[in-house]
Amino acid sequence: MKLLVIDAAAGGIEGTLLAASLADLLGGTAPLDPLVSAIAAHPDAGPFACSAESARVSGIATTCLRIDAGAPASAPVDGIGAAAREIAGAAGCSGAVTDLSDTVFSDLAAVAQVYALPPGYWTETVFSVLAPLLLLEAGGFLGGRIVGTPPAVPAVPAGTPPFSGPSPDILWLLSKRSVPFSSPENRPVAGSAAGIALFCRLAEEVVPRVPPLTPAGAGYGSGSGPDPAVLRVVTGERYAFIEDHVVLLETNLDDLPGEEIGYAMERLFAAGAVDVFLTPGIGKKNRPVQVLTVITSPADAHRLVALLMEETGTLGVRIRDTPRLVAEREKETLMMTFFGRTFPVRVKTSRAGGVVIGKKPEYEDLRNAAIELGVPLRKVRRLAQAQLQDAKADAGGRQAW
Structure with missing residues (x-):
């Protein structure tokens, strides 16, 4: 699948900066010409022009978009979001671009109800949202997968409350x-509110670093000034599997009854653990021990550590941040027939590189059907697998399972 990474962790994110990096990747700004004309022609806008320049920043060849905007004739009567929609229509933007632009300006309108946005020409804001969307569509990225690295945010400007992080x-x-x-x-x-709003809507996932992929190209956009920020975008084909990160919690248990260990495992599963399992081992003084391992998401790790210590009385828990590659997974509910009766069964489908590598019916649904029918579970499972194989044959697709 085609993947675009917005690598905003180094230089932050701003709409025109994103447009510059995409123009650098695609090799030009031709898709922006109708937009620039539509902004300049809007009755509430002033003079407006855009030009692309090559600039070398820290030894990196980048593209910089120079905006030449005069003061708008007036503020848009119906608001900047409505003006952006008018301009999108005049520029011939697709429904996908217009709809995304609407959501971004809706977010900006919502934040403006709480905090005052920095001053600026409204025409530049409209350009900073629509320009990257047009280039994303021109490059075929809106139909693919877009991820981003955690955007760097600038410090709060001088003269405002002395916060250490991003602006409110x-x-x-x-x-x-x-x-x-x-x-x-x-x-x-x-960094700008429009750029952050755009990033939040575009990035399907925020990953700690550029994920594994076969690169097809990269674009570098730079801002203006003597020491400008640089934004990189990278495109390519992703690996067949998805890169993920989990946290492993591990502790040795040598003096806990089996019933209490089982209860602790039940509580950990109920609290959101991805998996919990036991491994037998030999501890100090050759005592038999049970190594209890919990796989969890980083967000749940500390909460599950507290639960693990509470339930087992262990004095310490080993913690490891572990990368893993996983197949794409999705669930759907299918109607299956067993011994003349129909039951809803949840089915988990796994894919690698778009190829189905496995389909697995949910154990609980098969168990419930077996109990209700009064038949062995293994017979229900075999019937379910046969129906999944029949569905595969009917689909006639490229499936590996």
Whole structure:
């Protein structure tokens, strides 16, 4: 599957900066010409022009978009979101671009009800949202998968409350979409409410680093000024599997009854653990021990450590952040017939590189059907697998399972 990575962890994210990096990747700004004309022609806009320049920043060849905007004639009568929709129509933007633009300006309108946005020409804001969307569509990225690294955010400007992190408007936007950010020091960082709102809507997932892929190209956009921020976008084909990170919690148990260990495992599963299992081992003084391992997400790790210590009385828990590669998985409910009766059965489908590598019916659903029918579970499972194989044959697709 085609993948685009917005690598915002180094230089931050701003709409025009994203457009510059995409223009660098695609080799030009031709898709933006109708947009620039539509902005300049809007009755409430002033003079507006855009040009692309090559710039070398820290030895990296980048593209910089220069915006030449005069003061708008007036503020849009119906608001900037409505003006953006008018301009999108005049520029011939697709429904996908217009709809995404609407959601971004809706987010900006919401944050403006809580915090004052930095001043600026509304025409530049419209360009900073629509321009990257047009280039994403031109490159075929809106139909693929877009991920991002945690965007770097600039420090709060001088003269405002002395916060150490992002400005209140940017923090509000990040919190509404649960997007993590980074706060780099001693390097230029770009950031704007429009850029953050756009990033939050585009990135399907925020990953700690550029994920494994077969690269097909990269684009570098730079801002203006003597020490500009740089944004990188990378495109390519992703690995057949998805890169993921889990946390492993592990402790040795040598003096706990089996019933209490089982109860602790039940509680850990109920609290959201991905998996819990026991491994027999030999501990100090050759005592038999049970190594209890919990696999969990980073967000749940500390909560499950507390639960693990509470239930087992262990004095310490080993913690490891572990990368893993997993297949794509999705669940659907199918109607299956067993011995003349129909039951809903949840089925988990696993894919690697778009190829189905496995289909597994949910144990609980098969168990319930077996109990209700009064037949062995193994017979119900075999019937379910046969029906899944029949469905595979009917589909006639490229499936490996």
